[in-house]
Amino acid sequence: MYRYTEHDRTFLEARVEEFRDQLARYRAGAIGEDEFKQLRLRNGLYVQRHAPMLRVAIPYGMLSSGQLRTLASVARKYDRGYGHVTTRQNMQFNWPALDDVPDILAELATVDMHAIQTSGNCIRNTTSDPLAGATGDEIEDPRPWCELIRQWSTLHPEFNWLPRKFKIAVTGAESDRAAVQVHDIGLRLVRDTGGALGFEVFVGGGLGRTPFIGKTLREFLPAADLLTYLAAILRVYNLEGRRDNLYKARIKILVNAMGIDAFRERVEADWNVSRDFDDTFDTATIDALRAAFPPAPPLAGGAGGGVGGAPGLAADGRIVPERTLSDPLFNQWYRANTRDHKDPARRIVYVSLKAPGRPAGDITALQMDAVADLAERHSLGEVRTTHEQNLVLAHVPVDELFELWRALRPLGLATPNIGHLSDMIVCPGLDFCSLANAGTLAIYDQIYTRFDDLDYLHELGDVSIKISGCMNACGHHHVGDIGVLGVEKNGEEWYQLTIGGHAGDAAALGRRLGKAIPKQDVATAIGHLLDAYVANREPGESFHDAVDRLGVEPFKETVYATAA
Amino acid sequence: MPLLRNGRADADDPWVRLDDDAPLPSTATGRPAGLPESSPPAPVLLGLARFLAEAAGGTVATGVLLAPDDDPLVLAPYLGRLQLVAVDFPVYTDGRGYSHARLLRERLGYGGEVRAIGDVRVDQLAFMVRAGFDTFDLVDEIDAATLHAALSRYRTSYQPSYALAIAG
Numbered sequence: 036m037y038r039y040t041e042h043d044r045t046f047l048e049a050r051v052e053e054f055r056d057q058l059a060r061y062r063a064g065a066i067g068e069d070e071f072k073q074l075r076l077r078n079g080l081y082v083q084r085h086a087p088m089l090r091v092a093i094p095y096g097m098l099s100s101g102q103l104r105t106l107a108s109v110a111r112k113y114d115r116g117y118g119h120v121t122t123r124q125n126m127q128f129n130w131p132a133l134d135d136v137p138d139i140l141a142e143l144a145t146v147d148m149h150a151i152q153t154s155g156n157c158i159r160n161t162t163s164d165p166l167a168g169a170t171g172d173e174i175e176d177p178r179p180w181c182e183l184i185r186q187w188s189t190l191h192p193e194f195n196w197l198p199r200k201f202k203i204a205v206t207g208a209e210s211d212r213a214a215v216q217v218h219d220i221g222l223r224l225v226r227d228t229g230g231a232l233g234f235e236v237f238v239g240g241g242l243g244r245t246p247f248i249g250k251t252l253r254e255f256l257p258a259a260d261l262l263t264y265l266a267a268i269l270r271v272y273n274l275e276g277r278r279d280n281l282y283k284a285r286i287k288i289l290v291n292a293m294g295i296d297a298f299r300e301r302v303e304a305d306w307n308v309s310r311d312f313d314d315t316f317d318t319a320t321i322d323a324l325r326a327a328f329p330p331a332p333p334l335a336g337g338a339g340g341g342v343g344g345a346p347g348l349a350a351d352g353r354i355v356p357e358r359t360l361s362d363p364l365f366n367q368w369y370r371a372n373t374r375d376h377k378d379p380a381r382r383i384v385y386v387s388l389k390a391p392g393r394p395a396g397d398i399t400a401l402q403m404d405a406v407a408d409l410a411e412r413h414s415l416g417e418v419r420t421t422h423e424q425n426l427v428l429a430h431v432p433v434d435e436l437f438e439l440w441r442a443l444r445p446l447g448l449a450t451p452n453i454g455h456l457s458d459m460i461v462c463p464g465l466d467f468c469s470l471a472n473a474g475t476l477a478i479y480d481q482i483y484t485r486f487d488d489l490d491y492l493h494e495l496g497d498v499s500i501k502i503s504g505c506m507n508a509c510g511h512h513h514v515g516d517i518g519v520l521g522v523e524k525n526g527e528e529w530y531q532l533t534i535g536g537h538a539g540d541a542a543a544l545g546r547r548l549g550k551a552i553p554k555q556d557v558a559t560a561i562g563h564l565l566d567a568y569v570a571n572r573e574p575g576e577s578f579h580d581a582v583d584r585l586g587v588e589p590f591k592e593t594v595y596a597t598a599a
Numbered sequence: 600m601p602l603l604r605n606g607r608a609d610a611d612d613p614w615v616r617l618d619d620d621a622p623l624p625s626t627a628t629g630r631p632a633g634l635p636e637s638s639p640p641a642p643v644l645l646g647l648a649r650f651l652a653e654a655a656g657g658t659v660a661t662g663v664l665l666a667p668d669d670d671p672l673v674l675a676p677y678l679g680r681l682q683l684v685a686v687d688f689p690v691y692t693d694g695r696g697y698s699h700a701r702l703l704r705e706r707l708g709y710g711g712e713v714r715a716i717g718d719v720r721v722d723q724l725a726f727m728v729r730a731g732f733d734t735f736d737l738v739d740e741i742d743a744a745t746l747h748a749a750l751s752r753y754r755t756s757y758q759p760s761y762a763l764a765i766a767g
Contacts, residue, residue, distance in 0.1 A: 042755050045755050046755050049753050056748060065745075073692060074722060186757045190726075190753075192697065192725075192729035192758060194694070194697075195726060273698050309705070309706065312705040314759060
């Protein structure tokens with residue numbers, strides 16, 4: 036993991052003291068409400084329905100055990116004993132007192148953490164693949180590049196007052212788990228025919244009120260040009276993006292209005308000159324960052340003889356823990372919540388934050404401390420947060436899986452549902468957010484309760500449900516196999532369903548099913564959609580592929596015919 | 600608040616903003632060529648459209664005012680003549696002026712004064728200095744300690760090509 040240098044710490048201490056001073060001047064009346072809002076937003080502080088909400092950055096989702104323990108401490112000392120993992124891999128606290136925030140930021144700074152630019156119209160936390168460095172399908176580890184972007188974008192003097200927020204995602208794997216095509220800039224590490232490293236650059240993706248899939252700006256950008264090229268894109272956006280209408284200010288609107296070709300010309304025209312004066316980096320810099328993310332040490336000779344018993348060999352040559360044969364509950368978890376590691380003697384383990392009766396993505400201080408300990412014991416002392424609002428322990432030796440599972444279960448962190456229907460993405464909704472129309476957490480509970488048959492869910496396979504409480508789309512409903520959007524009609528909550536959305540490779544936006552349905556019918560309608568899928572799917576066909584092939588009609592019929 | 604220059608108040612600011620329909624004073628184009636350095640200039644700031652129109656007529660002013668919509672690159676032919684480019688921030692959240700300053704300094708290589716005017720606030724100063732501004736028309740009276748802190752707090756940055764604000 037990247038460790039802060041003296042330079043990083045000096046900078047961060049200045050930032051914390053600056054905010055302490057700004058808060059004091061606000062309290063003394065020297066800074067007005069509107070101005071203070073802009074200053075606090077750039078330190079991650081919203082004022083929400085109940086209290087300020089503090090969004091702490093987790094750069095590209097990477098946490099050390101020590102950092103996670105500090106988040107637990109913040110949750111205990113300044114909040115109500117829990118935090119919430121967001122779809123952009125950050126952690127939110129919903130109950131801090133405004134006057135405590137400088138102390139919270141100072142405490143976070145002791146473990147190299149901050150809340151800089153987690154809100155406001157500036158460059159936000161760079162997100163990435165939660166399986167980076169552990170998965171076998173990787174062209175190159177994206178995290179050194181994310182860290183490079185984190186540093187470059189932090190308090191950038193030219194790009195801190197953009198027309199609107201700006202989100203960058205990077206993936207280094209063949210399979211995109213970072214949803215790069217629904218970001219303002221999406222970067223995909225690639226190699227050209229000569230083997231040189233570079234990026235495929237997407238621009239103008241995004242969800243919200245006007246969803247767009249990102250367009251290809253450049254098929255191959257040499258890696259060495261990354262920062263100057265980003266600066267050229269940001270400069271064109273800063274100068275040309277709309278500032279007259281909040282809802283038309285994202286770069287996706289600009290790219291769509293100009294057309295991708297005209298936008299590209301404008302960027303290249305700036306870049307042809309600005310690449311000679313804008314900030315860049317040298318080989319030594321990126322090599323030092325690469326060295327900060329070493330591969331997991333190979334487990335020589337394979338795992339053997341742990342608590343889980345001697346591992347056996349699966350038919351495909353992978354090592355599987357012996358208990359999978361004798362303990363069906365462990366086997367169920369193993370199949371649902373673990374994935375192949377590039378080292379066959381390790382597994383990637385998902386820690387599900389979608390347990391029954393808990394809001395999706397919430398984690399208590401007790402759970403944070405426990406996961407921090409388990410990460411130290413079993414996964415090289417690191418934890419990742421995921422876009423789907425779960426955690427990952429990326430490097431667990433196969434022969435420690437059973438012990439880890441036994442520790443996670445009583446903590447409520449071993450629900451075997453990763454990628455399944457109950458692994459929903461849910462925005463905080465009406466219960467916490469001042470923008471929401473709908474109580475998304477209640478809908479989550481309604482769906483969760485109805486589909487509690489694990490065998491059915493396993494048989495169903497990977498079907499994603501994504502729930503947003505308003506058209507700002509924080510729950511990413513546009514890219515769910517089934518998207519659920521809360522709308523308000525005559526003071527009542529209604530829900531608009533979309534189907535066939537997809538965030539990864541060949542990303543696609545969901546299609547509207549039909550008119551909105553009443554709150555109490557949401558889970559029933561989803562039941563009908565699933566029945567239609569099961570009845571019509573071809574072997575191995577995913578939900579969004581089935582919608583692609585069949586169109587909306589067969590799904591629509593089952594929902595509205597029954598409702599009528 | 601008087602103009603801020605090099606971290607200190609500068610009460611002696613000779614520049615006058617000329618309305619677009621006001622007649623150009625005979626000396627408005629600055630110190631005429633051939634006169635000694637000691638002769639007083641009559642420095643006026645013209646809006647970009649007016650500046651370009653006058654320039655097309657053969658009279659190049661020494662000061663120009665850029666609005667957020669303006670393109671600073673059109674000033675390229677006049678750089679040798681310009682002494683002040685004022686960049687307007689109608690509201691401090693409109694960040695286009697930062698790119699204007701950057702383009703003036705780095706793309707055009709302009710070495711004269713770049714002044715931030717309009718809704719200029721003390722918490723923006725560090726960003727503005729780094730983007731290339733050197734004088735500031737602050738909206739509010741700011742006490743010396745706050746001003747000093749704003750200009751000296753950051754001793755390090757992540758963007759070395761944008762110089763740091765350092766005062767004292």
